[in-house]
Amino acid sequence: MDEVSTAATVFYPELRGKRAVVTGAGKGIGAETVDGLITQGCYIIAISRTQADLDKLKQKYDSTKIETILLDITHWNEVDNIFSKLEPFHYLINNAGIAICGPFLQVSEQDIDSVFGVNVKACLHVAQCAAKKMLENKIKGVVVNISSQASKRPIKDHTMYCCTKAALDMLTKMMSLELGPSEIRTVSVNPTVVMTDMGRKNWSEPSKSESMLSQIPLRRFAEVDEVVKPILFCLSDGAAMINGCDVNIDGGFVSA
Ligand code: NAP
Numbered sequence: 001m002d003e004v005s006t007a008a009t010v011f012y013p014e015l016r017g018k019r020a021v022v023t024g025a026g027k028g029i030g031a032e033t034v035d036g037l038i039t040q041g042c043y044i045i046a047i048s049r050t051q052a053d054l055d056k057l058k059q060k061y062d063s064t065k066i067e068t069i070l071l072d073i074t075h076w077n078e079v080d081n082i083f084s085k086l087e088p089f090h091y092l093i094n095n096a097g098i099a100i101c102g103p104f105l106q107v108s109e110q111d112i113d114s115v116f117g118v119n120v121k122a123c124l125h126v127a128q129c130a131a132k133k134m135l136e137n138k139i140k141g142v143v144v145n146i147s148s149q150a151s152k153r154p155i156k157d158h159t160m161y162c163c164t165k166a167a168l169d170m171l172t173k174m175m176s177l178e179l180g181p182s183e184i185r186t187v188s189v190n191p192t193v194v195m196t197d198m199g200r201k202n203w204s205e206p207s208k209s210e211s212m213l214s215q216i217p218l219r220r221f222a223e224v225d226e227v228v229k230p231i232l233f234c235l236s237d238g239a240a241m242i243n244g245c246d247v248n249i250d251g252g253f254v255s256a
Contacts, residue, residue, distance in 0.1 A: 010229055012236040016041030019089035020235075023073055023126055024096030026053025028196030029146060029227050033093050036228040038065050045089060047071050047082075048096070073122040083129035088137035091235050092130040094123050095146040099161045101202055107159055119164035124171055127186075131179055140183040142235050145172050147188040149250040155212075165190075169246050176244025185243040187234045192250040193221040218251030 020037050024030035026048030034044050034057060044066040046057050054068035071082055073096050098118045100111045127143055134141040150158055151165035168188065175186035193203045193212060199221070203209045213219055230247050233239055248254050 010232060012040055012232060012238075014237045015232070015235060017043075018091060018235075019043045019045065019087070020091040020093060021045045021047065021086070021089050021130060022093040022095060023047045024146075025057065025068075026050050028198060029191070029194060029224055030093070030095040031057070032224040032228050033095065033231055034061075034066070036225075036232055037091075037093075040232060042091070045069065045086060047073065049073075073126050074117050076125060079122070079125055079129060083126075083133060086133060088133060088139055089130075090134075090139055090141045092127065092141070092143045093146065093231060094127055094130075094143060096122070096126075097146060097164075097198075099158070099198055099202055101157045101161065103157055104159045112160060115160040115164055116167075119161070120167045120171075123168060127171065127175060131175065131184060134184050135179075135182055141185075142239075143175060143179075143184065143186040144231050144234050145169075145186065145188045146231075147172070147190045147246060149190050149192045149248065149253050151188075151190060151246070152248075152254045172246065173244050180243055185239070187239070187242055187244070188246040189227065189230055189234065190246050190248045190250065190254070191222050191227045192216060192253050194224055194227060195221060196224065212253075215256060216251040216253045217256050220251060222249055222251070 020042045022030055022034050025034050025046035034046055037044055038061055046066055046068045048054055049072040051070055057066060057068055073079055100115050145168050147168045148165040150162045151169045154162055172186050172188040193199050227249055230249055
């Protein structure tokens with residue numbers, strides 16, 4: 001069998017010394033993205049809302065590689081305040097997101113506010129703060145919005161999640177249109193199921209996972225590393241002309 005490469009075996013020298021903000025850095029895709037970026041020689045500003053997760057990051061990497069910020073990105077004024085004080089940075093990995101699943105007829109007002117509050121409102125606000133900072137500092141930066149295959153196909157019991165990720169893809173297009181002239185690129189990456197805490201919560205039940213797997217031509221879910229590597233590529237010079245598009249990491253689900 002061929003050796004499977006990890007994010008660490010992909011190397012983009014142009015990422016070395018760059019500064020990257022990662023939201024939702026405490027767990028799952030965000031935490032692995034932090035790892036991939038540090039391996040490339042980036043300095044990380046890791047944002048998440050559970051102190052214990054941030055403490056783990058601080059234990060794992062020394063302070064020359066990472067700083068951590070405890071922040072719930074739905075707290076509008078706090079986000080403004082924190083971003084206004086950040087040193088300039090080159091990349092935003094706009095990753096924090098939540099999923100509340102259930103039948104369409106049972107979607108509650110509170111659930112709508114929660115999911116739209118994080119996945120759309122807060123992600124837009126964080127992207128806005130990041131873009132302002134890049135513009136102020138004349139940085140030709142990159143924003144990667146972590147979307148989902150759920151933005152493109154309806155998935156049973158995922159009304160709010162599908163709607164919010166579709167909105168995020170449009171945010172990517174809007175940002176690419178309005179920030180492109182300042183040489184700030186924006187892309188979405190759209191993974192299939194990944195067995196993080198979020199993935200396990202929603203897809204561990206065999207009847208659900210088997211139905212989803214049968215619709216993915218490659219017949220498997222994505223490994224976290226298979227999401228991190230495309231993120232790194234999107235930041236690299238190899239993606240210099242890639243702007244405003246969605247990168248599907250879905251084994252063919254959306255196309256099938
Ligand atoms: P995860 O394991 O649940 O981790 C999400 C991280 O985001 C956690 O550290 C969480 O902090 C943080 N977070 C959530 N809301 C936040 C807020 N308001 N402010 C600050 N931090 C917040 O999820 P994941 O699977 O890594 O998902 C990461 C992204 O990928 C999400 O946008 C998700 O929609 C997307 N995605 C996931 C999958 C999948 O199957 N896993 C598939 C496609 C796309 P706490 O734990 O402290 O709440």
